[in-house]
Amino acid sequence: MKIDKSRLEELNQSKEWLHSGTLNGLLDNLASQNIDGQAIIEQLSKFQVAIPSWALGAGGTRFGRYNFGGEPSNLEQKIYDVGIIHSLTGSAGAISLHIPWDIPSDAQAIKELASDLDIKFDAVNSNTFQDQKGQKHSYKFGSLCNESSESRNQAVAHNIEVIKIGEQLGSKSITVWLADGSSFPGQMNFRRALDHTSDSLKRIYAEMPSDWSMFIEYKPYEPHFYHTVIQDWGTSFMLANECGDRAYTLVDLGHHLPNTNIEHIVSTLMYKGKLGGFHFNDSKYGDDDLTVGSIKPYQLFLIFNELVFGMLNNNAENPDLSWMIDASHNLKDPLEDLMESLDAILIAYAQALLVDQALLKEAQQNHDVSYCQQILQNAFRTDVRPLVRQARINNNAASNPIEAYRKLKVRKTLIDERGMDVTATGL
Ligand code: LRH
Ligand code: MN
Ligand code: MN
Numbered sequence: 459m460k461i462d463k464s465r466l467e468e469l470n471q472s473k474e475w476l477h478s479g480t481l482n483g484l485l486d487n488l489a490s491q492n493i494d495g496q497a498i499i500e501q502l503s504k505f506q507v508a509i510p511s512w513a514l515g516a517g518g519t520r521f522g523r524y525n526f527g528g529e530p531s532n533l534e535q536k537i538y539d540v541g542i543i544h545s546l547t548g549s550a551g552a553i554s555l556h557i558p559w560d561i562p563s564d565a566q567a568i569k570e571l572a573s574d575l576d577i578k579f580d581a582v583n584s585n586t587f588q589d590q591k592g593q594k595h596s597y598k599f600g601s602l603c604n605e606s607s608e609s610r611n612q613a614v615a616h617n618i619e620v621i622k623i624g625e626q627l628g629s630k631s632i633t634v635w636l637a638d639g640s641s642f643p644g645q646m647n648f649r650r651a652l653d654h655t656s657d658s659l660k661r662i663y664a665e666m667p668s669d670w671s672m673f674i675e676y677k678p679y680e681p682h683f684y685h686t687v688i689q690d691w692g693t694s695f696m697l698a699n700e701c702g703d704r705a706y707t708l709v710d711l712g713h714h715l716p717n718t719n720i721e722h723i724v725s726t727l728m729y730k731g732k733l734g735g736f737h738f739n740d741s742k743y744g745d746d747d748l749t750v751g752s753i754k755p756y757q758l759f760l761i762f763n764e765l766v767f768g769m770l771n772n773n774a775e776n777p778d779l780s781w782m783i784d785a786s787h788n789l790k791d792p793l794e795d796l797m798e799s800l801d802a803i804l805i806a807y808a809q810a811l812l813v814d815q816a817l818l819k820e821a822q823q824n825h826d827v828s829y830c831q832q833i834l835q836n837a838f839r840t841d842v843r844p845l846v847r848q849a850r851i852n853n854n855a856a857s858n859p860i861e862a863y864r865k866l867k868v869r870k871t872l873i874d875e876r877g878m879d880v881t882a883t884g885l
Contacts, residue, residue: 461545470857481844498811502849508552508580511560513786514539528872531880533560541575548853552580557620565626582624586613587637602658603638603651603687617662635675639682663701673708673735706734712745724764731774737784747785751802759838762810797859808842
């Protein structure tokens with residue numbers, strides 16, 4: 459199914475009187491603080507976030523999974539779903555594929571479909587955290603870190619295969635997340651596991667085309683509960699440096715122990731030009747993968763404040779970041795959930811763009827701690843939603859995507875087309 463853009467325009471028109479009133483009030487208010495609201499709207503319109511192919515179905519927990527109905531059961535349908543989100547929000551112009559869940563049978567046809575829907579292929583993700591049918595060697599005791607060179611070689615070969623598939627689609631990066639680690643003291647030799655991982659990553663890096671980047675995710679625990687080989691940003695940073703200039707650390711918001719200062723990590727990595735990618739989600743306890751902004755919106759704003767600062771002070775040539783939502787669970791309509799995440803991302807970005815960096819610097823240099831806090835909190839407490847709505851309208855998308863999604867009865871159409879009892883491939 460495709461969204462009828464003229465219906466979106468009608469819906470936007472019906473709310474225009476309400477929207478323009480609040481927008482103009484906000485623009486005047488910002489102008490009185492010397493903030494150019496129109497410039498912020500333009501930046502918001504340009505901001506594009508990739509949708510992971512595995513978030514389009516109703517995700518499961520390890521205890522159970524409930525079908526939502528109308529879920530995509532193949533890559534083509536997943537791309538149509540991203541097309542729906544992109545038409546409604548104007549900010550989801552990319553998809554991130556997971557191999558082997560999303561191997562295209564006809565890469566050219568898939569590429570054309572995506573291009574018709576104005577969707578690019580973001581980073582491709584390899585998967586050595588599960589054994590696949592017919593696979594010769596197991597990853598039960600690790601993949602890139604395994605004591606067995608046969609398992610390691612197989613995992614390296616898989617990553618190279620993923621790069622080849624990505625190349626056919628026009629992707630320019632690979633994201634590596636490893637489940638490698640141990641669950642009991644003594645089970646694994648830390649140093650040998652790290653050494654093997656470093657060596658395997660270098661072998662994958664060497665096979666990347668010269669315009670490709672590698673993103674290395676870290677995560678402190680899960681699925682292993684004693685030690686994880688790439689447990690933190692420092693380990694990822696070290697491995698990325700060992701691989702080369704085009705290897706970067708990827709920050710996934712859920713991959714930190716409670717109370718970690720993630721904005722500080724962002725700042726440090728950007729200082730060294732080594733922040734490559736970002737996975738958005740939210741969490742209360744661990745890698746909960748909840749809707750972005752649903753639990754800790756102030757933290758999200760503080761992270762965006764560092765991202766904006768980093769992008770403005772790009773001395774170390776940090777590349778443009780690869781943004782992706784990495785959230786999925788089993789309660790909400792997955793498409794509504796993703797649109798809520800996109801909304802939260804744009805709101806936090808808009809709030810961060812309100813921060814007067816020069817004024818903040820002056821307050822910091824004067825050690826005016828209260829004023830520093832006020833500058834940040836004034837930005838955070840501004841209702842920027844009219845700016846986000848206008849950015850969507852400028853992109854010919856829906857001013858209120860979820861309302862439009864419901865009015866256009868998108869889920870019902872998907873269920874009619876695909877049935878109730880379908881399961882998306884993925885987590
Ligand atoms: C596991 C994980 C990770 C990856 C994704 C494929 O923690 O969520 O964040 O990006 O699986
Ligand atoms: Mn992730
Ligand atoms: Mn995760």
